[in-house]
Amino acid sequence: MYDIVIIGAGVVGSSIARVLSKYDLKIAVMDKEADICEQTSKANSGIVHSGYDAHVGSMKAKMNLRGSKMMESLCKDLDIPYRRNGSLVLAFSKTDLPKLEALKDQGDANGVEGLQILSTEEVLLMEPNLSNEVTNALYAPTGGIVDPFKLTIAQAEVACQNGVEFKLKTKVIDVEKHDDYFIIFTDKGEFKTRILVNAAGVYADDVNNQLSAYKLKITPRKGEYCLFDKQVGNIVDKTIFQLPTALGKGVLVTPTPDGNLLVGPTANDIIDKDDISTTAEGLKSVIDRARKSVKQIPMGFVITAFAGLRATEQNGDFVIGEAIDVPNFFNAAGIESPGLTSAPAIGEYLGAMIANRLNAIEKSDYIKTRTDTVRFESLSLADKANLIKENPEYGKIICRCELVTLAQIKDAIHRPLGAKTIDGIKRRTRAGAGRCQGGFCSPRVIEILAKELHLDPREVAKSDSNSVMLIEFDKDSL
Amino acid sequence: MINRDIVIIGGGPAGLAAAISCYENGNKDIIILERDNSLGGILNQCIHNGFGLHTFKEELTGPEYAARYISQVHALGIDYRLNTMVIDINKDKVISSINETDGLMQIQAKAVILTMGCRERSRGALNIPGYRPAGIFSAGTAQRYVNIEGYMPGRQIVILGSGDIGLIMARRLTLEGALVKMVCEIMPYSGGLKRNIVQCLDDYNIPLRLNHTVTKIYGKERVTGVMVSEVDENRQPILGTEEYVECDTLLLSVGLIPENELSRKALVKINAKTQGPEVDECLSTSIPGIFAAGNVLHVHDLVDYVSMEAALAGKNAVKYVNGLFKPGFSIIIEAKNGVRYTVPGTINPNNAEDITVVRFRTGDVYRDAYLSVYLDDERVTHLKKRILTPGEMEQIIIPKKWFAERPNLQKITIMVEKE
Ligand SMILES: Cc1cc2nc3c(=O)[nH]c(=O)nc-3n(C[C@H](O)[C@H](O)[C@H](O)COP(=O)(O)OP(=O)(O)OC[C@H]3O[C@@H](n4cnc5c(N)ncnc54)[C@H](O)[C@@H]3O)c2cc1C
Numbered sequence A: 001m002y003d004i005v006i007i008g009a010g011v012v013g014s015s016i017a018r019v020l021s022k023y024d025l026k027i028a029v030m031d032k033e034a035d036i037c038e039q040t041s042k043a044n045s046g047i048v049h050s051g052y053d054a055h056v057g058s059m060k061a062k063m064n065l066r067g068s069k070m071m072e073s074l075c076k077d078l079d080i081p082y083r084r085n086g087s088l089v090l091a092f093s094k095t096d097l098p099k100l101e102a103l104k105d106q107g108d109a110n111g112v113e114g115l116q117i118l119s120t121e122e123v124l125l126m127e128p129n130l131s132n133e134v135t136n137a138l139y140a141p142t143g144g145i146v147d148p149f150k151l152t153i154a155q156a157e158v159a160c161q162n163g164v165e166f167k168l169k170t171k172v173i174d175v176e177k178h179d180d181y182f183i184i185f186t187d188k189g190e191f192k193t194r195i196l197v198n199a200a201g202v203y204a205d206d207v208n209n210q211l212s213a214y215k216l217k218i219t220p221r222k223g224e225y226c227l228f229d230k231q232v233g234n235i236v237d238k239t240i241f242q243l244p245t246a247l248g249k250g251v252l253v254t255p256t257p258d259g260n261l262l263v264g265p266t267a268n269d270i271i272d273k274d275d276i277s278t279t280a281e282g283l284k285s286v287i288d289r290a291r292k293s294v295k296q297i298p299m300g301f302v303i304t305a306f307a308g309l310r311a312t313e314q315n316g317d318f319v320i321g322e323a324i325d326v327p328n329f330f331n332a333a334g335i336e337s338p339g340l341t342s343a344p345a346i347g348e349y350l351g352a353m354i355a356n357r358l359n360a361i362e363k364s365d366y367i368k369t370r371t372d373t374v375r376f377e378s379l380s381l382a383d384k385a386n387l388i389k390e391n392p393e394y395g396k397i398i399c400r401c402e403l404v405t406l407a408q409i410k411d412a413i414h415r416p417l418g419a420k421t422i423d424g425i426k427r428r429t430r431a432g433a434g435r436c437q438g439g440f441c442s443p444r445v446i447e448i449l450a451k452e453l454h455l456d457p458r459e460v461a462k463s464d465s466n467s468v469m470l471i472e473f474d475k476d477s478l
Numbered sequence B: 001m002i003n004r005d006i007v008i009i010g011g012g013p014a015g016l017a018a019a020i021s022c023y024e025n026g027n028k029d030i031i032i033l034e035r036d037n038s039l040g041g042i043l044n045q046c047i048h049n050g051f052g053l054h055t056f057k058e059e060l061t062g063p064e065y066a067a068r069y070i071s072q073v074h075a076l077g078i079d080y081r082l083n084t085m086v087i088d089i090n091k092d093k094v095i096s097s098i099n100e101t102d103g104l105m106q107i108q109a110k111a112v113i114l115t116m117g118c119r120e121r122s123r124g125a126l127n128i129p130g131y132r133p134a135g136i137f138s139a140g141t142a143q144r145y146v147n148i149e150g151y152m153p154g155r156q157i158v159i160l161g162s163g164d165i166g167l168i169m170a171r172r173l174t175l176e177g178a179l180v181k182m183v184c185e186i187m188p189y190s191g192g193l194k195r196n197i198v199q200c201l202d203d204y205n206i207p208l209r210l211n212h213t214v215t216k217i218y219g220k221e222r223v224t225g226v227m228v229s230e231v232d233e234n235r236q237p238i239l240g241t242e243e244y245v246e247c248d249t250l251l252l253s254v255g256l257i258p259e260n261e262l263s264r265k266a267l268v269k270i271n272a273k274t275q276g277p278e279v280d281e282c283l284s285t286s287i288p289g290i291f292a293a294g295n296v297l298h299v300h301d302l303v304d305y306v307s308m309e310a311a312l313a314g315k316n317a318v319k320y321v322n323g324l325f326k327p328g329f330s331i332i333i334e335a336k337n338g339v340r341y342t343v344p345g346t347i348n349p350n351n352a353e354d355i356t357v358v359r360f361r362t363g364d365v366y367r368d369a370y371l372s373v374y375l376d377d378e379r380v381t382h383l384k385k386r387i388l389t390p391g392e393m394e395q396i397i398i399p400k401k402w403f404a405e406r407p408n409l410q411k412i413t414i415m416v417e418k419e
């Protein structure tokens, strides 16, 4: 019997697990995927929103503000990239000015600090590459950018190092409420738990609806992106938004913490909860709309495109807390944007509630920090030299574009909740995330994964067992 | 800090030929830095034949061609380091590299020869929509898997792009038992050599679909198929021509990009058309003492020309170290009317050899056209060409005596003419 089972190892499930891991409890996180951070948490804008978007008094506003405040020190504890680069919402005509002002008022009411409306000159002084059509902008100095993979993985690692079990490749099929426990039926057997937490992303309605009479309905809202080479990563310094529309925050142009340029997303409601395919129309519309904000979008430097699904609940707000009719069942559902920003706050909020319910006691040996895999590329030459002296495997470059070494890849494999797939290596080290997109390094990465995990190279997958890369020779058909 | 007269970055055919040439021209204080675990560059995975026809008058495989140069490097005792990645060069020609045994190694060079080759364009650069499953490979990566690692990328294959690597891989995968369903090419002509189309596609009945592209990729985990569409003259898919082709693998052979991230760090000026450094008749870049040759300079289809070009760079690097470069007025070479670019882009007659070979590619297919050279307004060359295509590199010879005869020459123009 577990004290707590959390369904979903995205950023929300990982945040909750991290917070609860400081208590003396038996906890498991279950996810159907082969790695943590395989769904929405891996495909989003990575923006730490300052909090002017959310309606005053909403759960979104509350969690966003708190999350944004927590982010800097949390990222320090987790040793992951975070930068408070600030953000701008652009207006392109004087008639838009009242909308900017309304946004500012909402932000002020939500408690966002330092919001300011800027003139064309002030905006262009800040960001010279923006379109000359800009008439005004709302400047939010507290906006930031974070690496979403690392925010998820690092929190899961902290949870893991403090004893939380992660059951990956474990798909929850059904949940049953009994007097003072739940039975969770999965494709890997049955589990019992006293507290059940639902952080299942776009599938959170399915989980909730098996237990509660208060039905949720989550519609996946697809967002498509283009990612650009680091060479053009400094076209803008701040995150550049346009005025929000009914479907979301519109198309943004932003640097990423690793120095790439990210442009997107679209916002289209779809039916299939697994459909993360990009579309020709989507990618075109992203670029067309970004051209409104930025004078020149350097199309020759696109290195990849991707799409993610927002878990939009029909009532428009996050659903966080204990289900009214199912004691000990806690939802973190409908966590669409700003879910990444809010996740640490959701963890804190639900964590406190659950710990309280269980009268949990804090452990004395809880370790709240972790160190990230070395980011070799960003080190000075002298630091690089010293590191190689300590461990010569830092002298062996595997990914040439992002300068990722053998030592980093081995570390990513052997640390808690280590990488088992090519994508897992990529998200932990950036090997394969650069301009050649794994052309050079994927043969090497497959070889290393196979060797370190004692697999045949043909068993090494991109992301799960059905996505193997290589097969054997077979001339029987000839 | 170590001092060396000449440092050669990259030990592919260009780097090898450059090193040998340096040695033969009298400078032995040289070193080749190569990031891979063997010399030979991309040739190591090109196990097909067809290399060296011009140089050795016989058809060698890639590794055989490379071996001739590698054994010469050994025989001459030229210094090299393997598994050594150059991570920085500055404009003062300090080269920083790392490897497992030497750690960080910094070399102050008098001259540098850039021979880093090129990389393949990836799916992202094309922005093909769809899922991101396993089973999408660039053709060169697939070539490495099959020829070096000993694995197949898949069984049912569609190849996008008719660059040479894609054509070679169509044949290779067929020989290994895969079914290559088609090669799609968005342009009305192939980007590869004619001989490869005949020997790698036609001989195996693999259809080449010109004016076709892949418009969507299917399969959530592994590729299950692609949508192929015909394109119009603006390269836009034509509605209603979509055809779903089942496959487990999509190979991309959609162009090569010279690897000039290092050159940029040294502030070498890059030509927007070639994506390689701008060079003069000596293959000197915009930074004096930094030379470039091979695929890092512009993408070659025949390795023979890579070796020749690199030998010239080597010779000039020695000249530079010996202080033998003469200042002088540089004549501009202008690429016009269908000629996309030229390498070199300028000629200083004071340093030119008896003949300067100008290499270039055309931007389109031309039949029964003429290649013309103008010295200012005077047409001096008018060569009839049965066919000119972007897939095959062309060259024009400029003899030095032309300059002596025309002391006021400002500009050389190379162009395609209808008549
Ligand atoms: C286009 C887009 C842009 C965004 N931009 C931002 C932004 O800039 N800033 C921001 O703050 N937020 C942003 N967000 C929102 C943010 O990405 C999400 O709110 C956040 O990632 C949600 O995390 P999660 O853990 O709830 O969901 P997920 O990451 O989807 O995790 C849910 C997990 O549950 C697992 N699961 C589901 N069902 C089962 C089952 N039956 N059994 C086992 N496991 C199961 C899944 O495999 C998955 O791993 C954006 C979202 C999108 C789509």
Ligand SMILES: Cc1cc2nc3c(=O)[nH]c(=O)nc-3n(C[C@H](O)[C@H](O)[C@H](O)COP(=O)(O)OP(=O)(O)OC[C@H]3O[C@@H](n4cnc5c(N)ncnc54)[C@H](O)[C@@H]3O)c2cc1C
Pocket: B009, B010, B011, B012, B013, B014, B015, B033, B034, B035, B036, B040, B041, B042, B043, B046, B049, B050, B051, B052, B084, B085, B086, B087, B115, B116, B117, B118, B140, B143, B164, B165, B168, B259, B262, B293, B294, B295, B296, B300, B301, B302, B303, B304, B306
């Ligand atoms: C698939 C394929 C088929 C071909 N078929 C033919 C054919 O049939 N006939 C023919 O004549 N030609 C053919 N060619 C063309 C010919 O092989 C190439 O043009 C030639 O290999 C280019 O030589 P290079 O030295 O410029 O580049 P490469 O061979 O790419 O060598 C560059 C070297 O530099 C190294 N390097 C790069 N960056 C660094 C760094 N930072 N530090 C250290 N080292 C570095 C690389 O590891 C590599 O070894 C083919 C090419 C390919 C790819």
